[in-house]
Amino acid sequence: MTVLDDYTAALAQPRLGEAPDRYDELVAPDGTLRPAWRPLAEAAFRLTAGDLARVDEEIQRTLADDGVTYALPGERPEPWRLDPVPLVIEPDEWSTLEVGLTQRAELLNAVLADLYGPRTLLRSGVLPAPLVLGHPGYARVVARASNADPRPLLLSATDLGRTAAGEWRVLADRAQAPSGMGYAMENRRVVSRVLPELYRQATLHRMAPFFHALRTSLLQAAPGDPADPRVVVLSPGPHSETAYDQAFLASTLGFPLVQGSDLTVRDGAVWMRVFEHLEPVHVILRRVDAAFSDPLELRGDSRLGVAGLSEAVRRGTVRVVNGLGSGVLENPGLLPYLPAVAQHLLGEDLRLDAVPTWWCGEAEQRRTVLDRLDELEVRRIDGSRVEGDRDTLRARILAEPHAHVGQQPIALSQAPTFGRERASYGPPTGRIAPGPMSLRTFSLWYGSSYRPLVGGLATVRERHDGGRTSPWVSKDVWVLKKDAAEPDQHLAHQLQLSYAVPGAASGPRVLDDLFWFGRYRERAEDLLRLVLTAHALAEDYRSRPWSSGGASLAVAWSAIHRLCPLPATAPYAASFVGLAGPEAARAEAFGAPLDAEFHAVLLDPTREGSVAQSLAALRACAGGVRDQLSADTWRAFAALDRAAAALTASPHSHRVEEASGRMLDGMLALTGVTANMVRDPGWHMAGAGRTLERAQQVALLLAAATVERRGLDTDRRVLNVVLGATESVVTHRRRHRGYVKVDSVLELLLLDPHNPRSVAFCLDELRGHLAAMPGSTGSTRPERLLEELVERVTTVDVRALVAIGGAHRPYLRGFLAQLVADVAQLSDAVAGLHLAAGPGPRSFGQLVSRLSRHQGSLGEDAP
Incomplete structure (x- = not known):
């Protein structure tokens, strides 16, 4: 028997002659299939436990590759969960539900228009005043009859549950900033890919036309009928619970994803900061709660909104979707009054009942x-x-x-759900079990009426797998067509799409994220290369610290600890102090802590300068500009996560090299992502960050390895460490036939204009990036500092630098220390000219990210 056979048999046997306590979405009380599943029975009932296990693994991998995450309030983001078994709804049932959803959207819009306009519901007593005025979502700052908006609700969502009798009930209404459409579309995309046979057999509504309609409605919502309406998606930032959903909408609709600091209000209108000028904004698709949208008139402690936004709304210069006061509709106390409200405002009976509420x-x-x-x-x-x-x-x-x-x-209906603990990598249980399900639907004002999305986002909660509980898992929602020729989303004729001037999407905040994206990417890559070089030495010399190879290993670790400092509280810190010394007892105790330190440098996100910390900051920067990055970005991050997970699960030494190599592959994939970006200011800022970081990394590595004299044999090995960590071994060997000297290494890594790893090459590339920025004139402070630095580097006499003064090279030490300081000064100048956005509001997450940039810097001289 297949898994669906087992599920059907298990449900049918105990219910013979009994009334079911829950409605099952697959099986009727008599053990037969629900009508919606009958057309899919042939393909669905061929699926074995092995098939679903394979599909489940593919789903998890695909979601990870797409970087799809979700965070419950107050918790860290976690991978989005998607069950392979969809929720299937037959067309006749959906038609009835669709009528009720359309009426409900019209009713909610009428309620909102009345509460912020004539307020007849309050004056007549249909709604009690304390119920409305006492709700935190009621925004008094926009409650003016003279500014009443006849269509304040453009987009709404309704959460539904099905009773044991099979009737749909409203659980809650979502009007503040309805989320989930992006997740619903991602679910459809993934399930259609991993279950192609079942998907092709099902004649269901595609979701893409709904997003086309949403884009058209947003453009047409612009006040004053501008010739080139500009729409933005206002996000709390990459640390929001539904950051993926927001970025997906912005990318799919083709609108900039902005944060509060990207916008400003001037003369009662909203503008977007773009380089050295402002561009008008006509429509804001709001994903920031109303209370946080305007620190001037709403919550004064908010760092997520735009000061003066309420005034712009009152003046009618900008349309906020949904309106600032729409959160009042999420009041559950309204539910018992909505039948009377429907009669008062629409003259109709309410078609969709809610759960009993008092x-x-x-x-x-x-x-x-x-x-x-x-x-x-x-x-x-x-x-x-x-x-x-x-x-x-x-x-x-x-x-x-x-x-x-x-x-x-109410006893929510149950849906068949694949039995697997989603939070672990353990094997699946190989069965399908029922779980209580709710359905979120979406309605959009399009043309002259509200149109529900034919589909939605289903969620199964508190599903038990062999005694363990999985808190939630989502499902794709398949609404079947009556006929294959039926138009998708019932949109036979779509409105003419308004033209929208795209404008520039890269403001100071976006450039800042891309600048640090380039820096963190380079920082992580260079540390990984150094770890790989040090690990190769450790495999040969960890037991021979007194040898020249052991001494070179000590230098490699000193370079690593310059970039990723060893905490004094580390239990094995003393072993590293004595690594290169004559004390045999300390040297012999070094073997076991060495592997622990490799793991910490790679995996500890709390360790200053670690690969894990750089990757976390890199991911945060990418999240802030997700709408501008290729999907390949998240596949690279998924590869990095898998490599880190494999190393975490294995204590063996050889896994360090394997995981570091795989992580390096992921970093190189990110390099390819930026290489394929359009050559706009954002790309140039990412390149500027990368070249600045590389120049500083090279200088720090040379300072750790070449300033001291350790003997000819040890110096030769140390120089090979430097060449290996900078990917310059082959070039040096080809030029110097394997004869390694300090001056030849310095020529290659400091002065060679053709070596991408040299400081001179990086500075020359930085010159091109800065010249391409709109704010550059040829004489700005960053450009002046850069030219001074280029001259200082290119005219330096290497023979003078390598001059010996006792056990050190004092001129080289001074030159490299000054080089690190000059690069840091240049970085600050670049940020001051091209990235500063003034004292605009910043989210808490951005402030934490900025602090981590300084905490994770490469040594005390780094920016």
Whole structure:
């Protein structure tokens, strides 16, 4: 029997003659398939446990390659979870549901327009004033009848659950900043790829036309009918819970993904900062909660919004989607009043019922809640759940009756879900088990009516796998067509797409992220090369620290610790102190800690300057400009993650070299990503960051390896370490036939204009990047500093640098120290001219990222 056969048999047997306690999305109470699944039965029921295990692995790998993550509130981002078994809905059932969703969107829009306009619902008592005015989502700053917007709700979402009788019930409405469309589209893309036979057999609605309609609606929402409407997607930043969803929308729709610091309000209008000028913004697709959208009139401690945005909205110079006060619609206390509201505003009966809800601000409803506390869920009107025993809940309700509701939980329908603990890499259980499911749907104002997305985002929660609980997993939603010729999304004729001038998308914040993207990429790559070189030495000389090879290993580690300092609290710190010394006891104790230190340098994200720390910062920079980077970027990150996971799972020494090599491959893939970028200012800033970092890395490495004299044999090995870490062994050998001297290495890595790893080459490349920036004139401070540095490097006399003064080369030491300081000064000048955006608001995540850039610098002289 296949897994679906097993699932069907297990559900059918115990239910014979019994009323089911839950509705099953696959199997009817008599054991037969639901009508929606019958056309797919032939292909679906051929799937074995092995097939689904393979598909599940492919899903996880594909999602990782795409960099799809999600974070529950207050938690770290984790990989997006997608179940291989879709939710399938037959066309007749969806048609009925679609009518109810369309009516609900019209009703919510009418409620919003009334609450911020004439307020007849409050004046007539259809809605109690404390229920609305006491909700944190009600924005008084835009509540003016003179500024009433007849269409304040462009996009809404509704969470649905199915009862045991098979009836859909509304669980909640989402109007503040509805999320999930990007995840829904990603689910469809992945499932269609990993289950092609089942997907081709199912005649279902494609989702792409809905996104085309969304783009058209946003462009047409611009106030004043501008000739070239500009739309932006306002994001809290890459640390947002739904950062992927926001970036996906921006990239798919072709609109810039911006943060609060990218926008400013001047003369009552919103503008986007672009280089040295401002460009007008007409529509903002808002993914920042309203309370954080304007620190001037809303939350003064917000660093996510735009000061003055409320005034621009009141003046009608910008359209915010959805409006700043739309969060009031997410009030669960509205649910018991919506049937009367529908009659008042639409003159219609409400088609979609909600879960039974009672608002405690009304005496009779409050008594109902207090009498049934053992069976109801208590929530605040902001949607948060209230926990506690009966006495605690009663006391909280009586203290603030208007702020609480009671809701009757329903037994959500169950959907077949592949049995695997998503948080581990363990083998799948090989079975399909039922899990309680909810469905998020989306509705868009398009043309002259609301149109629900034919599909949605399904979520299964609290699924149990062999005693373990997986908190949630998403499902693709397949709505079948009645006929193959039926137009996708029921959009037979799409509106003419308005023209939008793309404009420049690279403001100071974007350039800043790309600049540091280039720096962190180079920083991680160079440290990986040094680790690979040091590991090769360690395999030969870890047991012979008194040899010249052991001494060169000590120098390699001193260079690594210059870039990634060894914490004094490390339990094996003393072993490294005595590595090159004569004390045999310390040297013999070095073997085991060596592998631990390799692991820490590669994997410890809290270790200053480690590869893991650089990669975390690199990923944060990439997340801030995700809409401008190729999908290959996230495949490279996925390869890096897999290499790190493999090394974490293995303590063996040889795994260090293998994992470092695989991580280096991932870094080189990121190099290819930037090589294929359009040569715009963003690309030039990424290149400027890379060349500055490389010049500084080379200088620091030379300072650690070439300043001291250690004997001819040891110096020769140390110089080979330098050449290996800078990928210059082949070039040097070809030129000097294997004869390695300090002056030949310095010629190659300092002065050679044809060696991409030399300081002179990097400075010359930096000159081209800076000259291409709009703010450059040929005489700006960065350009002046660069020209001085180029002259100092290219005119230096190598023979003078290598002059010996006792056990050191004092002139070389002074030159390299000055070179590191000059590069740091040049970096600050570049940032001051091309990256500074003034005192605009910054999110907390950005501030943390900026601090980590300094904490993870390459030594005390690094920027």
